[in-house]
Amino acid sequence: MTLTPVAPLPEHEVRVRAPGKVNLSLRVGPRESDGYHPVLTVFQAVSVFEEVVATPSDVRELTVSGPQAELVPTDPSNLALRAAALLAERAGVDEGVHLHLHKGVPVAGGMAGGSADAAAALVACDTLWRTGLGRDDLLELAAELGSDVPFSFVGHTAVGSGRGHLLTPALSRGEFHWAFAVQDRGLSTAAVYAAFDELAAAGDPPDPEGDVPLMQALRAGDPRALGAALHNDLQLAALELDPGLAEPLAVAQDAGALGVVVSGSGPTVAALARSRQHALVLAAAFTASGVADRVLTAAGPVSGARVVAAD
Ligand SMILES: C[C@@](CO)(OP(=O)(O)O)[C@H](O)COP(=O)(O)OP(=O)(O)OC[C@H]1O[C@@H](n2ccc(N)nc2=O)[C@H](O)[C@@H]1O
Numbered sequence: 001m002t003l004t005p006v007a008p009l010p011e012h013e014v015r016v017r018a019p020g021k022v023n024l025s026l027r028v029g030p031r032e033s034d035g036y037h038p039v040l041t042v043f044q045a046v047s048v049f050e051e052v053v054a055t056p057s058d059v060r061e062l063t064v065s066g067p068q069a070e071l072v073p074t075d076p077s078n079l080a081l082r083a084a085a086l087l088a089e090r091a092g093v094d095e096g097v098h099l100h101l102h103k104g105v106p107v108a109g110g111m112a113g114g115s116a117d118a119a120a121a122l123v124a125c126d127t128l129w130r131t132g133l134g135r136d137d138l139l140e141l142a143a144e145l146g147s148d149v150p151f152s153f154v155g156h157t158a159v160g161s162g163r164g165h166l167l168t169p170a171l172s173r174g175e176f177h178w179a180f181a182v183q184d185r186g187l188s189t190a191a192v193y194a195a196f197d198e199l200a201a202a203g204d205p206p207d208p209e210g211d212v213p214l215m216q217a218l219r220a221g222d223p224r225a226l227g228a229a230l231h232n233d234l235q236l237a238a239l240e241l242d243p244g245l246a247e248p249l250a251v252a253q254d255a256g257a258l259g260v261v262v263s264g265s266g267p268t269v270a271a272l273a274r275s276r277q278h279a280l281v282l283a284a285a286f287t288a289s290g291v292a293d294r295v296l297t298a299a300g301p302v303s304g305a306r307v308v309a310a311d
């Protein structure tokens, strides 16, 4: 009998899921000296997920699968690898890791897919390496990686201030249903903020009073009121850079969406539905009119980055 050598199994594997987001409201003030804009935003995490699988390795390396995988950098600029490197440095760990990203969230779509990968990688490596850091330490690292990363970490519904990284949980009742019109062409977040500067040269700081009806709608679990309260100060800038976005916005309105908004810096367009069934109707309208390269339906809110399996 001959024995075929088999590759040793990894000591263990940690699988983490993290959600994409939609900004129910995004209010932006004038750019500050650090190059960032003060924002007031209400985030909702939605059931479009990134999955990150971490396995032990001698080096830090990354593979990617899923729609648009070819658009994702696999060099050290990838946010998931940056998260692993930052965690290793701060926890004083000298370990490698193989990270596999399975992307469900659109790339450069305004739904924080890269931020979800970073939050998931922090949780996965922390579990794999047993760093002993607490949740607050991980949240601090998250904020260093990007303005949206802390929200990907905590999920649910939250108000973001500062760069969007200072979070306060928000009360929200029930489930909201969405259809998303996804584009293959992405929009750079930095470019959209720059276009915003040109359109709103000397704007006012974001005003929290503007979101009172939205917060009431969330507390009441009232999708109709939420639809009427959706708001995005970056929408005009996104439309300026990508005028074609007017089409999915109009299609969703015609198909009876309760509200429709560009998600974050775009170009994904988010349409709020009356029900799960109605979200499928809105998605079908996007597809039939040819205004999206891909459509997604989802519900929110959902939790932030979570270990789903570890051995
Ligand atoms: C617009 C929003 C809304 O949630 O999300 P996305 O559409 O990118 O998902 C966020 O503000 C994006 O957050 P994130 O994508 O994490 O941005 P970062 O990596 O921190 O910053 C990228 C660039 O965006 C600009 N930026 C970002 C955040 C902010 N409050 N002001 C800014 O001006 C800066 O030019 C910065 O260099």
Ligand SMILES: Nc1ncnc2c1ncn2[C@@H]1O[C@H](COP(=O)(O)OP(=O)(O)O)[C@@H](O)[C@H]1O
Pocket: 071, 072, 073, 077, 078, 079, 080, 101, 106, 107, 108, 109, 110, 111, 112, 113, 114, 115, 117, 118, 186, 187, 189, 264, 265, 266
């Ligand atoms: N793990 C990652 N997934 C996707 N994009 C990443 C990742 N790491 C770095 N990037 C870079 O960040 C850009 C924006 O990422 P993404 O988070 O998908 O979009 P958005 O900021 O619009 O939500 C991408 O175009 C890509 O160049």
